[in-house]
Amino acid sequence: MTIAFLAYPKCSLWSLIGSFEMFQKTCRMAEVYSQKFRVKQTCSLITVSSTHERKIVGSYGNFFEADSTIYDIKRPDILVIPGFDRDIAGILSDTKMVEKILEFYNQGTDIATVCTGSFILAATGLLDNKTATTHWVYAREFVNRFPKTELMIDRMLIDHDRICMSGGASSFQNLMIYLVEKYMSKELAIFMSKVLLIDNDRFLQSPYTVFNGQKTHGDEPVLLAQQIIEERVDEFISIDELAQKSNMSKRNFLRRFKHATGDTPFVYMQRTKVEAAKTLMEDSHNQLIEIAMQTGYDDFSSFRKTFKKHTGLTPQEYRKKYTYRQAN
Known part of the structure; x- marks a missing residue:
């Protein structure tokens, strides 16, 4: 099983690298304790750039060099899309990236999005007439852009079989644990949540939401x-x-x-x-x-x-x- 982690300009390197390293550690633990954990399938990991260059600049100006690009790899079994903090319009204007993600999905790739990564997935049309989640800060923006998708902003995780999404920011940790259970082993997922000190009972975003009101309407x-x-x-x-x-x-x-x-x-x-x-x-x-x-x-x-x-x-x-x- 090949899991590709997508690096695109202005993405959150925290959720990208954090997700990648969580799976790195998990795969290592699965090898070390192979007699204890009977995994459904082993995995190989790769980071891929959304551009034809391997180097990208993240949300806060930090550089990241991926292993390859989405145009130079075979279809992965799972594609993980991290979130971003700014410039929604600019990120979604990369239609080639959006089209490639859709192409991967149609060829059989499962998709997992972290935080605002669900905006990119929604731009493919794959979330039309489905439920979705994203970071609560961007809830209104999501609803305005994707009226065909039902936003369930309180939900920390949503699973549509071949599509999984997590809510805001640090919820990538919960998503990665969930993917370990789904694709590898429930026992291994429980073990990793203990090793990494992750509370695996976070189901809602509402305890973390800050209500600021909607003041940009001009009325x-x-x-x-x-x-x-x-x-x-x-x-x-x-x-x-x-x-x-x-x-x-x-x-x-x-x-x-x-x-x-x-x-x-x-x-x-x-x-x-x-x-x-x-x-x-x-x-x-x-x-x-x-x-x-x-x-x-x-x-x-x-x-x-x-x-x-x-x-x-x-x-x-x-x-x-x-x-x-x-x-x-």
């Missing part, structure tokens, strides 16, 4: 309403008041707000309050019930339910996860 009355919601996070503001302050009818306000932000005003209010509560949990030692009241909730059970809905964690679980402690 001034909606921007005003967003500002009011964010400034008065300790109360629930009526839709009638927001519509009045925006100089719109209630019906028109609801329509424009949803179109501009992607959320209803009520959901936007909830998400703003949850984000404020997260910050208070991280930066203060206030009781959770006090934090609930500071964000407009008199009923703690309602606060807890809303918090878990938007983060995937209870307030207690979130505070435990994100309260930093001294090493000693």
Whole structure:
């Protein structure tokens, strides 16, 4: 089994090299403990450039020299596509790379994408009428570019048999462990998660999401309403008041707000309050019930339910996860 790791200009070398070296170590362990782990198939690894030159420059100006190029190798069994941090339009303008990926897939290559690598895969059309995931920061951009794909932004991993995707940034670790289990051995995957100290129970991205609101839409009355919601996070503001302050009818306000932000005003209010509560949990030692009241909730059970809905964690679980402690 040949696994090729794709290096393309402005890709994240962290996810490229990290993925590659995780499989290097895994293959080495499979050899050392060959009597312990009965793998379905052994693997050979190769890094390939998306250009006709082996050298590329990554996201932050660092150079990387691949073993070969996608134009000079036989069809790999698996192609791993890392993510990127910037210049979506520029990266997707490399139509030859996109076409080659599609050609590999049609010839039998399985595809695995890390983080924003799913943008490149979606550009091939292979995700049309399928679900997908990507980094939560780029969720709106993904939806706008690929309306035929259902984005499940909370999902850390998605598997469509011959296509696998992971969510944001460090989730490449979870994806590589998943691929080890899928193509090599479940026992080996469990062993490697222990060796590499990888929590293999990360299923959702929502605990890591930071809500910043959608402010690039240019609709001034909606921007005003967003500002009011964010400034008065300790109360629930009526839709009638927001519509009045925006100089719109209630019906028109609801329509424009949803179109501009992607959320209803009520959901936007909830998400703003949850984000404020997260910050208070991280930066203060206030009781959770006090934090609930500071964000407009008199009923703690309602606060807890809303918090878990938007983060995937209870307030207690979130505070435990994100309260930093001294090493000693």
